[in-house]
Amino acid sequence: MKSKLHFFRRPAVRFALLIFVGSSLSGAEPVQTNTPNDPSMPADPYGILLKPIPEKLVVLTFDDSCVSHATFVAPLLKKYGFGRTFYISNAFAFKTRKDWYMTWEQIKTLDEMGLEVGNHTLGHGQLSATGVDGCTNGLVGIEELCRQYNVSKPITFCWPFYSVNNKFQRVLSEKGYLLARGGNGQAYIPTLDNPFDVPSFTTVANTPPAAFTRAAKMVTQGKVVVFTFHGVPDGEHPGITVEPARFESALLPSGNIFY
Template sequence: MQNRRTYNRFVIHLLCLTLAFLLFVSNGWAQVLRKPIPDKLIVLTFDDASRSHATFVAPILKKYGFGGTFYVCEFAPDFADKTKYLTWEQIRQVDRVGFEIGNHTFTHKNLAKLSKPQLTNEVDSLEILCKLNHIRKPVTFAYPAYFTSPIAFDVLAEKKYQFARVGGDRAYDPAIDHPLLVPSYSMTDSNKEIMMHSLQEAKNGKVVVWTIHGVPDIAHPWVNIPPALFEEYMKFLHDNQYKVISMRDLLSYVNSEQAVRLISLPTK
């Protein structure tokens, strides 16, 4: 009988601890979201400061009332070739009409191979160029070629970046994905089935992020997107009532500071 009472007390104590833990976790996750994430929420991101981002992409996004983030850098060695890349005046105009300019580092280096001073310089130099050209200070980041490192996480956290985008070809789930490791789908000229299927994941609190390069991309033809294909995607999103935003706009849904406290980053 005594053993039975002891066992019952143990079970009750364990249940109380479990309930307290669940309440704590539930309350924590509730604070990650500022408001519910609607179904059909899409984030569009564009990498590498391709000239077509100003001449073709931005006008189409404006036509449909879409948001978008343009992750810019001075892509070595031929950024000076303005048949391939944006001028800083064009980047400023993209910012002024309401799109987000994000940090893609200064020269698109592999961050996994950089020391902390080198990596910090890559991030700072792009911020300085934005300031010199009267462009709003970037608050989101895209890892060049998706290479990450613990040093990069430290630098971005210290500099108060709210979100940073990687690859992965899956939807972003704010309940489990760290804000400095937001996954995305990478668009090519031959993966239409994958990109269209990805849209089905934009539900139940998940957000689909697309990574797109030049439309067309003269400098990097292996990530070229034909203009007609891009316009087909945009028309589909518009006609099917998708809400299309920038990475920065996620802040209206996700409390990134709370998410940082609750979700751990990888250490390797």
């Protein structure tokens, strides 16, 4: 069992943070490292690699600003030393059900803990059916709330409903975003895949452990497996909830979700 845990060992997670957080950890501008004179670096057509991709790397992401991200997920993952990215939207019952959704003070606390806060848009609209101006409003709306609550400006994005709008990708780049996470249920190859359509494996309430295992086994040199979670648990959307005990079991040596 011990050997399988290296999916989550600290060096890999640090790299996950480097990929998804980029400069926000160091406070510096994003570093372009695909220098042609560095033979240790793989081809990097998108200029997003900060160092060679480790042999095995899993990235955990959490969508929709669920209160359990602050009360359960963040402390648990910090305890085990894992990286994570929280994608913030103010949609659904965010404004009225603070027993289901984080307050902005809790989101600020995540940021202060050094965890990544990403942009999941104001309103969580279907962006593939939205004009560029509407997409921009959703993007900027979350940025303005981040400014209002002194949360670091997001530099990664998450497509609501995994619904990619190709026409909006240039705006994301122009506004300083490095990556945008989608769905599609396949491994991410940073040296090949469009950084504004990073695939992920979605977890729902009835996702069988075998599905996690199959996904995790796709991690190889050069390929990254990104998992999407929602609430742990998710108060408003029971169909995509993951029970806390089941989630924690995945992180422990005796767990069985990821291996």
